[in-house]
Amino acid sequence: MGTHSHPTGTAKPGPEKKAPAPPPEEPAPKGGRWLWIAGLLVLVAWLAGPMLLAAQGGGGARVPYSDFIARVDAGQVQAVTVDDAGAATVTLRGGDTVDTQIPTALGVAGLESRLAAHRVTVTATSSSGTFGTLLMSFLPLILMVGVFWWLMRRGQNAFAGGMGGFGRSRAKIIEAERPATRFADVAGYEGVKQEIGEVVDFLRAPERYAAAGAKPPRGVIMVGPPGTGKTLLARAVAGEAEVPFLSVTGSGFVEMFVGVGASRVRDLFDEARRRAPSIVFIDEIDAIGGRRGSIVTGGGNDEREQTLNQLLAEMDGFDQSSGIVVLAATNRPQTLDAALLRPGRFDRQVTVPLPTQGERAAILAVHAGGKHLAPEVDLGVLARATPGFSGADLANLVNEAAINAVRDGRTTITVADFDAARDRVLLGRRETSNALLPQERRAVAVHESGHALIAALCEHADPVAKVTILPAGLTLGVTEQLPEAERHLYSESYLRDLLAVRLGGRAAELVVLGEGSTGAANDLAGATQIATRMVRDFGLSGRLGPVGYGSDSLVLDGGDDSPLRRGYSEHTQRLIDQEVALLLRTAEQRAAGLLRAHRAALDRLTGLLIEQETVDGDAVTAVLRATRTEAFEPFEPAPAAAGLTATGA
Template sequence: MFERLRPGARHQSKPAAPREPQDPPPTPPPTPSPAQGPAPWWQRLAVPAGFILLFLVLLAPGLLTPRHEALKLPYTAFSAKVDAGQVKTVSIDDEGGVDGKLADGTKFTSRVPTALSTADLAQRLQARHVQITATRTGSSPWAGILMWTLPLVLIAGLFLWTGRKGAAVPSTGGFGRSKAKVIEAERPTTRFADVAGYEGVKQEIGESVDFLRTPERYAAAGAEPPRGVIMVGPPGTGKTLFARAVAGEAEVPFLSVTGSSFVEMFVGVGASRVRDLFAEARKRAPSIVFIDEIDAIGGKRGGAVPGGGHEEREQTLNQLLAEMDGFDQASGIVVLAATNRPDTLDPALLRPGRFDRQVIVPLPTQAERAAILAVHAHDKHLDDGVDLDRTARGTPGFSGADLANLLNEAAINAVRDGRVTITARDLDAARDRVMLGRRDGSNALLPEERRSVAVHESGHALLAALCDHADPVAKVTILPAGMALGATEQLPEAERHLYGEAYLTDLLTVRLGGRAAELVVFGEGSTGAADDLAGATRIATRMVREFGLSPALGPVGYGTGDPGFLGPGQDGARPPYSEATQRLVDEEVARLLRDAEQRATAALLAHRPALDRLTSLLMEKETVDGGAVLDALREERPGNGAARADVRPATVAQGVV
């Protein structure tokens, strides 16, 4: 089955049926930890007192060397008083600092510049019978000993005190304890009824939940419950939401942790946290352990795959494998996990007996998107003219998170206009904002650029209407948004799962329609077709390399094997074929693109009046719907390339949501 070639998202579901009430069997309360009395007053004051003492020791040189207020003399003044015989005693240290007393008993301080020789000063002092004393800078020996030893003693004592508080790794203050968040049975928040659609996913995950609630049903049939269930799928499809729903449905303790929380700078801490996590789950059994983003610790071992080959992560993974093998199935522990990168996981993690089930959480279908929109719109005020089914049809490829963001952007747009009710126009603007970017009124085009964009988008729109297998045009605009200077939006009449060669050929023709229109009208192309060419090249490459649609290469497919949940893989990977095959692939891709461009150019030459008419209409109105494209084709005069008789007259959506 072919993947969807158009970016977008098919996702989410119809509202789930209300859950039938049933009385779960009473679960034993978690084992209470032994009560601990309040700590003695000296233990509570030990840490603050230690920090205060450490602060005082660091300031010991200044505290242990008392300084009295004395007259500060510049060196020139000090030298003048020496010559005048007014200095009685001086004390000079090894850094040029001078402390002394004048003949009248006044104490003073000064400093000898280090660049000057002190021999001349010493002769002048001796000539005036001044008492000279040499000293060394620094505090007393006891202060130096305290400065070096006391901080070490305090730090060692602090680690010893915190180590006794830690339960797993005494020397690291409890770093080996699991960071799992425990949701007790009395606090369920999300149920399966709160998740729209995905009935198959609910059934697979729900069986694990049902085992925890009624294990005797499975024991009577000799069925063994799955040890682990791993959910894989694109980002934003609700894997973590399913995990929260499981916590609410099971009504048992739910331990949630992320894969990255096992990784630490200390070797062995990750494995210790895994042991502590499963020990906590056993104490609270029956219970559920949920590990989000498990690829952070479950990467392939000893390979070049990102996330693998790291000794600490390998130790953590080995401990996780051992724990999943070690617990008894009758203990009532089920492990759930979620990831966007199943291709990077270690095979030992996915074998039966560990993660027995791999549940795909795909992008939602059109019906599921409508149900998801209804869930996210329950707390918003929608205008009577809003049709969520139409919005769902106009959002192929959107995930549940994308749909939530779409409604939020629509609400923000309504507030920006001073309203609290969301209209169809707000949803239209929000969809353009999500797919194209923010419209900037200051991004004005030059007159010749504006006409070039109008010609380009008219070419796309006309070819979409002329090609038999192309999706209908919903809207054409030449208003800049984000990085796009214009856009032609097409809405599929029905959600496709398979794509025929005729559809792909028409898709290439529509993609190259903008460049073909520029060649017909201006006689040359422009940089505006860069994104179209890149997208058409990707489609043609897959037609030749993966779908076997090239007569020259034959029925050969070189797939990447990547599920593509995070987009295409790295281009730097070596292809699984020779350079001669690569040359043949390049030639076939170029041929497909040339044929598509020639077909597009010939169609636009045959319908040149319609192209000029639609261009003028876009220059005047800036945005038109799909009906205007069909009207431009119908108004062609006989003899100037009449429009096809089978052009769809009423299947084009009037506008886009």
């Protein structure tokens, strides 16, 4: 079953106190867009002005240069005004004017003597005035200076450490509307609430701590598996304290520009000081708080380390009486830098564990609120049937049950809807169209019958809840056990019996079919993991002795068995492999012996599964009672986290 959890609650509106108005923020510089538009228009005018002036000319008809020469030779031209670009305005003897363009690129040799011979008055002018010429010459430089000045203006307000606002903190500030979540809205976790409740007391009445000479906590880091409701608890703290809540993720500090992360950390704490008393919440702090120079975080990244150094300085530097508390959350505490966790920065480390059975029932009640449940639905039984479920899993379970009811055209959620939703969450969508071949159908029935009988024959095992050979997701069949109580300590005999239950399906295939199949892949993987931990972590091997080779730190998101993380030699690894193989062989032989002793019950249960496809635990017990089994070997139940045995494809 799932090993991730988060406590969830429903935010209920509560009485809110009006917060004092925040200090006015410096407005961002305006007019940048209009500056760009004005500069573009000036550039267009600079480029198109001469052409427009040349096209406009002196206002007379435009004639070709050859026509102009012909009129000069005919004595019809009285005066010519020529500019430095070759544009000429010609005044005829009758008083009319025409325009022409002298081809200066061709040299036009003899034009001046020809004009003088016909007594034509020649006047030279400039194509533009002195000021216009200077303006057009220096316009590109003026535009570049203007753009640079605009960027500098923006930089003074928005980019300390990067262009265009990269240096500003991306914290989401919840102040105008205070968080409505309270501790009462978070189901369960009373111990966690009590531990972080002192943060609320400090923010509400800091003078009490000052009077007693006590120092309030500077930082609280919440540690737990992914999705255990750490963010929800942080919002509940902000809601209870009724102070501004600045929320940011660890990945929101680092950008491609060097120094941006440190700048954002400074901006975040400056914002918190302006709004004090306040709460700064950094989610997934391991993104910037990893060990410096460690291979765990990918090596010594200068930008990431600068960001962490700035965070350490800020947490060590702000005044304790300023009313700022830093909350952080992570699911990988083993990767955090030791300087971040020392007293004076994060004074407390609060573990947010998986919800217990009672807490699961409370979470289910929260999510079931407002929904129509059938009278036979017992949330306590449902909580007992969902060991290892997180708050998100439970929310998804209730939602899937409601969807299943809507799919059948109902508004009331029944026990069958929850059963179908549980299978959907654990196994995936039920493949009703995936028909098995007759021999595959019988093999799956034999396999699941082996699991069910081994579990039912054990005195202390969890009762079998359901056995099915209907495919779902990647599984072709499922044997579910419903634990009577949650276990927190497992004995050696319990774990050895657990291995036999896991290998019961493969043992049944060997007893009935004479050979194994690929259907036991998931069982073998789970059994190997359990046996490996028995030998390596729990010291339950006679050959290796009471030595633990497990990880030195808490790993909440899965371990890593790579050679780089191993703390023992290859010879020790060889001994571990041999002991694991011995445990698995012994468990398989034990399961096979039990099934041979109860072969009649195995055959009858197989036939019942082939006929009905799904049976409950009472049917398994009835089959054993009907075959009058006499052999009975004490057997411990499987743990809650391993209460599901599935046949993989």
